[in-house]
Amino acid sequence: MTANYPSIVLLSKLTNRLRVKLNKPLKNEEEIINALTEHEGIIDCRYNSVIQSLLINFNENIEVEEVLIRLTILYSKENGFMPIRIISSLPKREIPILAYYSLGIIAVAGVSRLFIQNISVTNLLNWLAAGTTILSIVEHIKDDIDNKGTVDPEAISVLYLLNAIRNGNFVEASAVTWLTNYGRHFFNLNFEGITLKVNKVTNTCTNEIFYNVSSIGEESPKNKNMDFIKVLLTKYIERQSPTTRNNVMFTNSNLNLVQDKLFPGFNNECEKIVFSNKGYNGNLCSI
Incomplete structure (x- = not known):
C-alpha cells in the first residue's frame, strides 16, 4: 500500500x-x-521539525529536479x-476541459430563459448546451479507455440526454x-504523484556504489496523461546530455528513455546515481 510509504509532498517549486x-x-536531520x-x-536547507517541512535553496548550478531526486x-x-x-499538495480532478465549457454553456442557456425572448438565440444555446455535453462525455469515454481500459458506468447517461433531445x-x-458524469469528481479527488524505489548497488570489482532509482506501481503504458510530477522528473532526464559512457536509464510503464548520464552520489567519489526500472544495466562485475 502506497499509503504506508514515506512521502514527500511538494508544497512549492521555484x-x-x-x-x-x-x-x-x-531521524538524522x-x-x-x-x-x-x-x-x-x-x-542551504532548513528543516522545521514541528511541521516536518524542508526548505532547500539552491543556485543555477543545479536544477530543482535533481534536488528532489537527491532528497528522495x-x-x-x-x-x-x-x-x-x-x-x-494540490488535488487533480479528472474532468476533460470540454466539460467546463459545457457547464458554462448550460448555465448561460438556463439563465437566458429569464432574459432573452429571441427564439433563435434560445434554440442556439439549447443545442450548444446539449452538443457540448455530449462531446465532453465522448471525450471522457475516450480518456477512460486510453487510461483505464474501461468506461465509467455513468457514461450511459448520454443515452438519456439523446432521448431527452x-x-x-x-x-x-x-x-x-453533466452532474451524473462529473459530479463525483468534485468529491473523489486524486493527488498527482509518482513512487520511486531506491536500491543501493555495489560494484565488487571497483567498490563503486550506485543508487538505482526506479518508478514502481505506475499506470498502464496506454496512459498518455502523465501528471506534472512525472513530467517534471522525466523531462529533466530527457534534457541530460548523452556524452558519458555510463548507461543511465529512467524508465517506467509510461516512459522508455535511455540516457548516458550518471549523477555523482553523496560524500564519495565512487558513489553514483542510476535511473532504471529493472536494475542497473551497466558493466558491473557482480552485485
Whole structure:
C-alpha cells in the first residue's frame, strides 16, 4: 500500500527553491542536511521539525529536479530504502476541459430563459448546451479507455440526454447528464504523484556504489496523461546530455528513455546515481 510509504509532498517549486513536507520526521536531520548542502549548487536547507517541512535553496548550478531526486534518495536511505511517494499538495480532478465549457454553456442557456425572448438565440444555446455535453462525455469515454481500459458506468447517461433531445428537453437534461458524469469528481479527488524505489548497488570489482532509482506501481503504458510530477522528473532526464559512457536509464510503464548520464552520489567519489526500472544495466562485475 502506497499509503504506508514515506512521502514527500511538494508544497512549492521555484527555479531556485524547493519546499516540501515529509510525512515521517527526519531521524538524522543533520546528516541529511549536510549530505544535501555538500553538493555543488545547494546553498542551504532548513528543516522545521514541528511541521516536518524542508526548505532547500539552491543556485543555477543545479536544477530543482535533481534536488528532489537527491532528497528522495537520502529520505529512502534513512527509512531502510523503502519506496518514496512524491505527491502534489494540490488535488487533480479528472474532468476533460470540454466539460467546463459545457457547464458554462448550460448555465448561460438556463439563465437566458429569464432574459432573452429571441427564439433563435434560445434554440442556439439549447443545442450548444446539449452538443457540448455530449462531446465532453465522448471525450471522457475516450480518456477512460486510453487510461483505464474501461468506461465509467455513468457514461450511459448520454443515452438519456439523446432521448431527452428528441422530446425537446435540452438544458435540464444536459444539466442532469453533466452532474451524473462529473459530479463525483468534485468529491473523489486524486493527488498527482509518482513512487520511486531506491536500491543501493555495489560494484565488487571497483567498490563503486550506485543508487538505482526506479518508478514502481505506475499506470498502464496506454496512459498518455502523465501528471506534472512525472513530467517534471522525466523531462529533466530527457534534457541530460548523452556524452558519458555510463548507461543511465529512467524508465517506467509510461516512459522508455535511455540516457548516458550518471549523477555523482553523496560524500564519495565512487558513489553514483542510476535511473532504471529493472536494475542497473551497466558493466558491473557482480552485485
